[in-house]
Amino acid sequence: MSARRAATINYPQVARIIGWLLVIESLFLLLPLVTSLIYGEKDWIVFAITAASTAACGGLMALLIKPRSREMGKREGFLLTALVWVFFSAFGMMPFMLNDNPLSLADAYFEAMSGFTTTGASVIENTDTLSHGILMWRGEMNWIGGMGIILFTLAVLPTLNHSGGMQMFNAEVTGITHDKIRPRVSQTAKDLWMVYIVLTTVLLLLLWLGPMDFFDSLCHAFSTISTGGFSTRNSSIGDWNSTYIDIVITVFMFLGGVNFALIFRTARGEWRSVWRNDVFMTFLKIIALYYVIFVIVIVWRGECTSIKSVTIDPLFLILSSMTSTGYTVSNFERWGTFALSMVFFMMFFGACAGSTSGGAKIDRLLYLNKNLRNEIYRCVHPNSILTVRVNGVVMSQEVVSKVIAFLCLYVLTIAVGGAVLTAAGLPLVDAFFSTFSCISNVGLGAGVTGYGGGYDLIPPVGKWILSLIMLIGRLEVFTVLILFSPGFWRK
Amino acid sequence: MRIIVAGAGEVGVHLARLLSQEEQDITLIDKDAEKLRAIDSTCNLLTCTGNPISFAAQRSAGVENCDLFIAVTPYETENVIACEIAKSLGAHKTVARIDNYEFMDSANRELFLRLGVNNMIYPEYLAALEIKTALERNWVRHWFELHGGEIIVVGVKLRDNARIAGMQLKDFARQEHNFHVSAIRRHHQIIIPRGDDRLEPNDILYITTTSDHVDELRDLCGKRAHPMRQILIMGASRIAIRLVNLVDSHRFKFKIIEMDRERCIKMSEKCPEVEVVHGDARDTDTLRDEGIADMDAFIALSESSETNILACLSAKEMGVKKTIAEVENIQFISEAENLNIGTIINKKLLASSGIFQLLLDSDSNDARCLALADAEVAEIEVKPKSKITRGAVKDLSLPRDVTLAGLVRGGRGMLVGGNTVIEAGDHVVVFCLQGALHKIERLFN
Numbered sequence: 001m002s003a004r005r006a007a008t009i010n011y012p013q014v015a016r017i018i019g020w021l022l023v024i025e026s027l028f029l030l031l032p033l034v035t036s037l038i039y040g041e042k043d044w045i046v047f048a049i050t051a052a053s054t055a056a057c058g059g060l061m062a063l064l065i066k067p068r069s070r071e072m073g074k075r076e077g078f079l080l081t082a083l084v085w086v087f088f089s090a091f092g093m094m095p096f097m098l099n100d101n102p103l104s105l106a107d108a109y110f111e112a113m114s115g116f117t118t119t120g121a122s123v124i125e126n127t128d129t130l131s132h133g134i135l136m137w138r139g140e141m142n143w144i145g146g147m148g149i150i151l152f153t154l155a156v157l158p159t160l161n162h163s164g165g166m167q168m169f170n171a172e173v174t175g176i177t178h179d180k181i182r183p184r185v186s187q188t189a190k191d192l193w194m195v196y197i198v199l200t201t202v203l204l205l206l207l208w209l210g211p212m213d214f215f216d217s218l219c220h221a222f223s224t225i226s227t228g229g230f231s232t233r234n235s236s237i238g239d240w241n242s243t244y245i246d247i248v249i250t251v252f253m254f255l256g257g258v259n260f261a262l263i264f265r266t267a268r269g270e271w272r273s274v275w276r277n278d279v280f281m282t283f284l285k286i287i288a289l290y291y292v293i294f295v296i297v298i299v300w301r302g303e304c305t306s307i308k309s310v311t312i313d314p315l316f317l318i319l320s321s322m323t324s325t326g327y328t329v330s331n332f333e334r335w336g337t338f339a340l341s342m343v344f345f346m347m348f349f350g351a352c353a354g355s356t357s358g359g360a361k362i363d364r365l366l367y368l369n370k371n372l373r374n375e376i377y378r379c380v381h382p383n384s385i386l387t388v389r390v391n392g393v394v395m396s397q398e399v400v401s402k403v404i405a406f407l408c409l410y411v412l413t414i415a416v417g418g419a420v421l422t423a424a425g426l427p428l429v430d431a432f433f434s435t436f437s438c439i440s441n442v443g444l445g446a447g448v449t450g451y452g453g454g455y456d457l458i459p460p461v462g463k464w465i466l467s468l469i470m471l472i473g474r475l476e477v478f479t480v481l482i483l484f485s486p487g488f489w490r491k
Numbered sequence: 492m493r494i495i496v497a498g499a500g501e502v503g504v505h506l507a508r509l510l511s512q513e514e515q516d517i518t519l520i521d522k523d524a525e526k527l528r529a530i531d532s533t534c535n536l537l538t539c540t541g542n543p544i545s546f547a548a549q550r551s552a553g554v555e556n557c558d559l560f561i562a563v564t565p566y567e568t569e570n571v572i573a574c575e576i577a578k579s580l581g582a583h584k585t586v587a588r589i590d591n592y593e594f595m596d597s598a599n600r601e602l603f604l605r606l607g608v609n610n611m612i613y614p615e616y617l618a619a620l621e622i623k624t625a626l627e628r629n630w631v632r633h634w635f636e637l638h639g640g641e642i643i644v645v646g647v648k649l650r651d652n653a654r655i656a657g658m659q660l661k662d663f664a665r666q667e668h669n670f671h672v673s674a675i676r677r678h679h680q681i682i683i684p685r686g687d688d689r690l691e692p693n694d695i696l697y698i699t700t701t702s703d704h705v706d707e708l709r710d711l712c713g714k715r716a717h718p719m720r721q722i723l724i725m726g727a728s729r730i731a732i733r734l735v736n737l738v739d740s741h742r743f744k745f746k747i748i749e750m751d752r753e754r755c756i757k758m759s760e761k762c763p764e765v766e767v768v769h770g771d772a773r774d775t776d777t778l779r780d781e782g783i784a785d786m787d788a789f790i791a792l793s794e795s796s797e798t799n800i801l802a803c804l805s806a807k808e809m810g811v812k813k814t815i816a817e818v819e820n821i822q823f824i825s826e827a828e829n830l831n832i833g834t835i836i837n838k839k840l841l842a843s844s845g846i847f848q849l850l851l852d853s854d855s856n857d858a859r860c861l862a863l864a865d866a867e868v869a870e871i872e873v874k875p876k877s878k879i880t881r882g883a884v885k886d887l888s889l890p891r892d893v894t895l896a897g898l899v900r901g902g903r904g905m906l907v908g909g910n911t912v913i914e915a916g917d918h919v920v921v922f923c924l925q926g927a928l929h930k931i932e933r934l935f936n
Binding site: 165166167170180182183184185187393396 | 493511514516517518524531533534535536537540
């Protein structure tokens with residue numbers, strides 16, 4: 001009896017902080033509200049209702065719940081971080097359900113979760129039917145989720161500036177080890193958000209200078225820098241057919257795939273840290289390698305129709321897949337199956353940790369690669385001491401084994417998720433591909449979901465499962481899966 | 492403030508945690524990444540793996556523009572060199588922990604200032620001072636003098652026989668105007684009491700009073716002062732040597748029991764007027780042979796906290812009135828206090844409280860801080876036009892975990908009651924639970 005007692009988790013404090021976070025979400029909802037008002041759409045009522053109810057629920061939770069202690073341990077940190085994403089999506093889906101072309105519950109939740117986790121998979125077939133307000137909200141969801149809900153809150157809520165905030169920071173920020181750039185977690189969060197906001201603004205201005213209008217520029221700035229991939233047009237970036245936009249987007253997808261702490265250091269003038277950073281250098285090398293492969297494939301298949309088709313197009317696709325943005329180029333299908341299989345590889349490992357991109361992260365690829373090399377060498381020289389060195393520091397075997405455990409869990413999640421989806425009636429390939437696409441937060445679809453096509457053909461059960469899988473992918477497996485382990489709840 | 496702590500030993504970690512809770516920007520440097528990992532994931536601070544005496548490591552920790560550099564690695568030479576490097580790289584103020592009394596000598600001060608060490612902390616010396624106070628004021632658990640003895644904070648354990656046991660605090664305040672019950676330690680918790688709280692037997696009360704009324708307090712709590720003369724020390728540690736050198740040899744008569752022969756000889760060489768016995772103080776027969784029954788005080792200063800606690804307990808059973816134990820495990824302190832061991836000495840707490848004091852001094856509001864295990868007492872100067880001067884204390888709606896105990900105005904100490912109006916220039920004695928100090932500091936600026 002006593003052995004199975006529930007662990008003491010400070011639920012009131014968790015609920016109270018979620019309340020505060022929902023109040024913040026309601027403030028974010030004001031942007032689409034204003035957009036709707038500017039465009040004279042009646043959707044503003046939808047956003048007003050959503051914002052008001054979010055603020056009311058959040059405010060009540062924040063003010064009425066009086067926790068006896070404000071202590072936040074590891075358990076509370078994990079629970080809170082995972083729940084915040086669930087709650088944000090639950091309130092963020094309301095505009096999709098209340099507007100003129102209402103989505104079903106499963107569809108709306110899928111769309112919202114896909115937005116916040118920057119997956120960019122959409123159940124909406126035709127974006128032309130959407131109002132400006134809704135389009136803006138989709139872009140903004142990408143933007144908030146890209147850097148992280150918790151990280152934003154850490155920057156603005158002083159109450160979280162203690163060790164409890166630390167736990168949440170660790171649970172949300174991606175990567176194996178977490179780069180703190182300043183002593184206090186709130187300052188770190190502020191600096192990272194500052195980098196994010198500056199990049200977004202620069203991108204917005206650059207896009208606006210091109211053929212895009214302000215509205216499209218803002219939406220695309222949001223979804224590009226966050227590597228989310230929601231677009232305002234059906235045929236995505238291809239709709240503009242502009243080389244300038246392709247180049248700008250490519251560059252910013254690249255920046256969205258770089259560790260933001262590294263960008264911050266570079267901005268402060270520490271250029272040397274860039275070249276010394278093994279992960280970043282690997283990122284560059286992988287891009288170069290894929291570029292060569294793609295050019296060969298394109299030329300070999302006779303698709304080399306213009307200079308753009310061997311320069312911008314492959315780079316655009318490589319960065320779009322690696323950083324999990326999920327924008328596609330127009331003639332990708334003609335590049336053949338081999339190119340598609342290359343895309344799988346890129347989607348799996350994604351870009352650098354600490355960026356807004358998804359996937360298993362290049363950091364882990366690096367660890368895995370170095371460790372594998374050591375293991376193979378050790379077969380012949382069993383007594384040699386070999387270490388995994390990253391950025392000039394020897395990593396302990398514990399860190400390496402955690403990376404391997406992560407990758408096992410990651411693959412296992414894809415396998416189980418895919419199997420469950422086939423039970424829900426999806427064809428084999430689609431089931432696995434959509435799981436894979438969701439866990440790495442890319443949002444590309446194949447087969448029934450088809451390139452450029454939506455996820456709307458998947459049955460509701462499948463959408464709920466995929467929503468969960470997107471969350472698992474965004475919070476890097478452990479934060480979510482630990483909630484399903486009995487040890488978390490038991491003493 | 493940007494503070495860099497070099498050395499993630501027990502003092503370093505305790506200090507870093509304490510300062511981080513006070514909302515300072517802390518960077519902790521240590522050679523050992525393992526030591527840093529635990530604190531990095533739980534505390535709101537930055538860690539940096541590297542040798543504290545390496546220029547590169549200090550630079551990467553951002554020593555160029557830090558306000559305070561604290562070196563608390565286990566080796567004093569390393570600490571001094573680390574401070575030297577830090578100062579040359581641009582740290583504003585440096586503190587080194589040392590183990591050598593010579594370094595503290597004012598004649599050598601000049602040299603260390605030249606080297607770039609602004610302050611030195613010598614935990615053994617602080618511990619010896621603490622023991623000396625405990626022997627002189629042997630009826631109390633804690634004795635703090637603030638502002639040159641104008642205000643005195645006394646920690647005293649309440650027995651069943653005390654007159655005030657069982658009294659509600661508001662009745663106590665009505666009856667006795669010269670005392671302010673500022674904090675109560677009950678079981679393992681520190682309470683900042685309100686009018687409805689009762690004074691229960693076995694509580695440790697922290698009472699603030701002025702220097703003229705201390706003797707009344709002793710009677711009130713049912714205590715008597717025992718004249719101290721014969722003192723038995725277990726363990727010829729550095730603290731013991733410091734203590735013996737510190738106090739007047741005519742006033743106290745020390746006897747030291749030490750297990751290690753070498754150390755016995757060293758002790759007798761350094762302190763000729765002290766009687767040194769080679770033996771095991773854990774053995775009751777040895778204690779009896781050395782006349783434990785006639786001893787006025789027993790001080791346990793061996794390396795093991797557990798041994799010290801148990802030795803004090805058996806000394807108490809054999810009739811020693813006052814026992815003092817060195818307890819280095821911070822977790823054991825509250826347990827030991829519940830076990831009726833008179834005074835607990837902890838070098839880490841003393842060192843961190845000493846550094847804390849330096850820190851607050853440099854923070855320009857002339858505050859001095861005395862860290863208890865989980866509460867703080869600070870003396871803060873009131874700035875003109877600060878919030879705290881806006882009305883009587885009872886109307887200020889202060890946070891619940893803070894109380895104002897006393898103040899010094901024009902060099903005279905007085906207590907703070909509900910109707911007191913605080914004026915600019917007063918030095919106010921504040922009690923607060925750990926981590927709450929920064930809340931109150933705003934009110935004073």
